[in-house]
Amino acid sequence: xxxxxxxxxxxxxxxxxxxxxxxxxxxxxxxxxxxxxxxxxxxxxxxxxxxxxxxxxxxxxxxxxxxxxxxxxxxxxxxxxxxxxxxxxxxxxxxxxxxxxxxxxxxxxxxxxxxxxxxxxxxxxxxxxxxxxxxxxxxxxxxxxxxxxxxxxxxxxxxxxxxxxxxxxxxxxxxxxxxxxxxxxxxxxxxxxxxxxxxxxxxxxxxxxxxxxxxxxxxxxxxxxx
Numbered sequence: 001x002x003x004x005x006x007x008x009x010x011x012x013x014x015x016x017x018x019x020x021x022x023x024x025x026x027x028x029x030x031x032x033x034x035x036x037x038x039x040x041x042x043x044x045x046x047x048x049x050x051x052x053x054x055x056x057x058x059x060x061x062x063x064x065x066x067x068x069x070x071x072x073x074x075x076x077x078x079x080x081x082x083x084x085x086x087x088x089x090x091x092x093x094x095x096x097x098x099x100x101x102x103x104x105x106x107x108x109x110x111x112x113x114x115x116x117x118x119x120x121x122x123x124x125x126x127x128x129x130x131x132x133x134x135x136x137x138x139x140x141x142x143x144x145x146x147x148x149x150x151x152x153x154x155x156x157x158x159x160x161x162x163x164x165x166x167x168x169x170x171x172x173x174x175x176x177x178x179x180x181x182x183x184x185x186x187x188x189x190x191x192x193x194x195x196x197x198x199x200x201x202x203x204x205x206x207x208x209x210x211x212x213x214x215x216x217x218x219x220x221x222x223x224x225x226x
Contacts, residue, residue, distance in 0.1 A: 002028045003117060006047035008038035008064060009079065010056055014102060018051060018079075021106035022113070035059030039067055046072060049113055051100075054080045054091060062094045069095030073155045075116040079104070085191070092195035097156045098182065099189075115183035119159065130165050132226055135204060135213050137165050146204055156181065157200045160193075164214065164224035173221040197222055 005027045009015045019029045030047065032038035035056045042050065050068060054061035065076055078091035078099040088099055097116060100109055130137045136145040139162050144151045153161065159181050164172065172180070174190040182192060197216075201208040215225045 002026065003048045004028045004030060004045075005049045005051065005113070006030045006032065006038060006042055007051045008032045008035060008056065008061070009051070009053040010034065011053070014053075014079075017104075017106065018109070021109055024106075025110045025113070027113070035061065035064040038064055042068055042072075046074060049075045049077065049116060051077045051079055052096070054078055054087060062090060065091065065094040065096050069154070075155070077112065077116070088189075088191055089195055092192065093199065095154065097154075098192060119155075119181070119183050132165070132168065132213060132224065137161060144204065151203050153200070153203060156196055157203070160196055161200060161204070161214070161224075164222060168224045168226045171217045171220045171223045177222070193222070 003026075005022055007015060007018050007022075007029060009018065009031070010033050015031055015033070019031065022029050030041055032041050035052075035058055038050075038052065039059070041047075052061045052064050056064070059067075061078060065078065068074065068076065075098075076096045078088075078094075078096040079102060080087050080091065080099055081102045091099055098112055100112065130139070134147040138144070142158060144153055144158065144161060160177065163177065163180050174193045177193045178190070197214060198208070201211050201214055204213060205211045211225075213224055215223055217223055
């Protein structure tokens with residue numbers, strides 16, 4: 001069955017460019033021009049990937065992303081006219097997995113979609129359970145528990161935690177995590193890692209400002225502390 005991609009974009013020219021780039025890759029594209037229409041289409045039939053423009057009339061892209069993320073861990077890519085740090089970070093904090101900047105290169109957009117789909121479909125291999133103090137990770141079940149309570153994580157957050165936990169004590173650079181978690185070998189942005197680490201800490205750490213598990217090695221990257 002063809003991969004179904006929902007694009008939420010009010011600029012007809014950009015919408016057309018995305019449709020042509022994605023249809024050339026063999027994807028089925030469903031289009032929405034407003035946030036309200038996008039949410040309605042997704043509720044009617046969830047897509048495999050969602051691309052959302054940040055600046056939409058009515059409900060903006062941030063709220064569309066938050067609304068979808070409340071009920072689904074579908075890969076979400078935010079589309080922004082600026083690479084402004086505030087916009088990018090706000091989009092990622094809203095629950096997006098990645099972002100692209102207008103005007104985008106069609107081949108880069110297609111490559112990002114392929115990487116997101118590849119990791120969304122790949123199974124997590126490894127031990128049935130990894131325990132670090134009160135933190136328990138169950139890769140096969142796709143579950144994370146803290147002090148016995150199940151913690152809801154997005155697929156990206158879960159994969160990031162599993163990658164760190166697979167080699168406890170080892171420091172991973174942002175570039176290594178982009179390649180291993182996002183599947184990006186040349187067009188990734190280190191902010192993706194930083195924001196997802198911050199989101200992960202708010203869920204698994206008792207005090208996110210002073211993390212016990214997901215620790216920063218200044219100037220080097222991140223590690224899972226045993």
